[in-house]
Amino acid sequence: MGERPRTWQQQERRALVADLVRTQATLQARTEQLQAIFASRWYRLARFFWRLRSGRVWRRPSAPRPAGEDSFARPLNGGGANGGAAAGGAAAGEPPHTLEAVPRVALDEPPRLLLAGHRLVFCEQLARRARRAGAAVREDRWRTHGDHDEEASGAALAWADTIHCEWCLGNAVWYSRNKLDRQRLVVRFHRMELETPYPGEVELERVDALVFVARHVLEAACERWGWDAEDPRFRVLPNGVDADAQALPKLPGAERTLAMVGYVPRLKRLDRALDLLAALRRRDERFRLAVKGREPWEHDWLGARAEDRACYRRLGERLEREPALRGAVSFEPFGDDVAEFLRRAGWVVSAGEVEGHSVALAEGMASGAAPVVWERPGAREQYGERWVHADAEAAALWMLNALEHDQGAGEREAAAAFAAERWSWERLGPAWDELLGLGAEAARPLGPAG
Numbered sequence: 001m002g003e004r005p006r007t008w009q010q011q012e013r014r015a016l017v018a019d020l021v022r023t024q025a026t027l028q029a030r031t032e033q034l035q036a037i038f039a040s041r042w043y044r045l046a047r048f049f050w051r052l053r054s055g056r057v058w059r060r061p062s063a064p065r066p067a068g069e070d071s072f073a074r075p076l077n078g079g080g081a082n083g084g085a086a087a088g089g090a091a092a093g094e095p096p097h098t099l100e101a102v103p104r105v106a107l108d109e110p111p112r113l114l115l116a117g118h119r120l121v122f123c124e125q126l127a128r129r130a131r132r133a134g135a136a137v138r139e140d141r142w143r144t145h146g147d148h149d150e151e152a153s154g155a156a157l158a159w160a161d162t163i164h165c166e167w168c169l170g171n172a173v174w175y176s177r178n179k180l181d182r183q184r185l186v187v188r189f190h191r192m193e194l195e196t197p198y199p200g201e202v203e204l205e206r207v208d209a210l211v212f213v214a215r216h217v218l219e220a221a222c223e224r225w226g227w228d229a230e231d232p233r234f235r236v237l238p239n240g241v242d243a244d245a246q247a248l249p250k251l252p253g254a255e256r257t258l259a260m261v262g263y264v265p266r267l268k269r270l271d272r273a274l275d276l277l278a279a280l281r282r283r284d285e286r287f288r289l290a291v292k293g294r295e296p297w298e299h300d301w302l303g304a305r306a307e308d309r310a311c312y313r314r315l316g317e318r319l320e321r322e323p324a325l326r327g328a329v330s331f332e333p334f335g336d337d338v339a340e341f342l343r344r345a346g347w348v349v350s351a352g353e354v355e356g357h358s359v360a361l362a363e364g365m366a367s368g369a370a371p372v373v374w375e376r377p378g379a380r381e382q383y384g385e386r387w388v389h390a391d392a393e394a395a396a397l398w399m400l401n402a403l404e405h406d407q408g409a410g411e412r413e414a415a416a417a418f419a420a421e422r423w424s425w426e427r428l429g430p431a432w433d434e435l436l437g438l439g440a441e442a443a444r445p446l447g448p449a450g
Helices: 003-039 041-053 073-077 083-088 121-132 150-159 170-178 215-225 270-281 300-304 306-321 338-344 359-366 379-383 392-404 408-423 425-436 439-443
Strands: 112-117 136-141 162-166 184-189 209-212 234-236 257-261 288-292 329-332 347-350 370-374
Touching (some): 112 150, 112 170, 121 162, 136 150, 170 184, 184 425, 215 234, 257 338, 270 306, 359 408, 370 379, 370 408, 392 408
Parallel strands (some): 162 184, 257 347, 347 370
8 A cells, every 4th residue: 555655656746847847948938038039129229219218328429321231220221322211201411220320328238248159168257357347248159160049149149239259160250240330349269260261251351359369370360361460450369367276285296297188189199298208207207197188089079080089099008008107197087176186287288289379288387387398380489498399308308307406396486477477367358358348448449469
């Protein structure tokens, strides 16, 4: 008899859970519908005129401007040269009553910043800074480099004052073609975009600022797509780091521990880091290498790259058979605990063949780990001569010499000071305030590339 009541209780719990799930789905759908309504152009226009009638907004005269590609403006203008007078009774020479001609100027409304892209991890500090400045922040997360929900992007576009496209990919193409004249469009160009066709499809004349993470990336992009490297809208701003968050006390043994954050794809060259570790351990077996990041098989796209799969297979075999490496390399999963991970490291390795501006290396330096950088385009301009090496043997000799002469601590302190001076948000933040129109800087003209 006890079994049947328990069965009824289980059925009742399942039914209750199902009801809760349906209720949650209904609420989510209603919320999305309301968000779409509130973000629509019709709602914003109606709300604007209500505020105008109630005296809650002041209005500046605006110069006549064409409707352009704004599908909302065309019906209001009647679609032709004289459509404004025909549809709305405006006198000749009077500015047409389009959405662009009536900008949002309510004194009590914060600026609206839209962040758009497939991977917005590099925007987190930007978003926090914008919110501290009083801006409203919204995201348009794309599924891939070129795939997105166009209806959601359209609603986000109608809402925004300033659009920041993280990565110069399909998001930058779409927003450059669809932005309104009243909106500011800022695009950040990392490095991987050089391997895609997207930058060449961007309507560059509709971009207000194109921000490159490094000078050598700017030069490579201009060479590939025939852009003018002296275009005043082009800026060079490296990725920023939270230097204070990384500056944690080092753990015992850090002076002989190397760290590498991120080792996929194969261009990151984990094999070079292993070469360095082997060279060091031939002289001092206390050296260790700690690697952090997503494992190769966690990336779906790796299945289509036979060379990458073969590379990681060889690396796994090498770790098992090479005596100098056996037991000296540890792997940790991807996570947001990078600052804690870097406490173990006195050295941070950047062995990639190509990089834009490596955030992992910058964070490692800010943590007080001395950088070990391989020669590559832009490396010496970014990090100076002292930390850039031709190969693993040269890097090992430099590290051993620094330890032998008690210079390891000095190298670590110099690295932390270098990172704070060049890549802290205290230094880079004002430039982003200007670019995104936050605060008084919005009225200033954009400066030259630098």
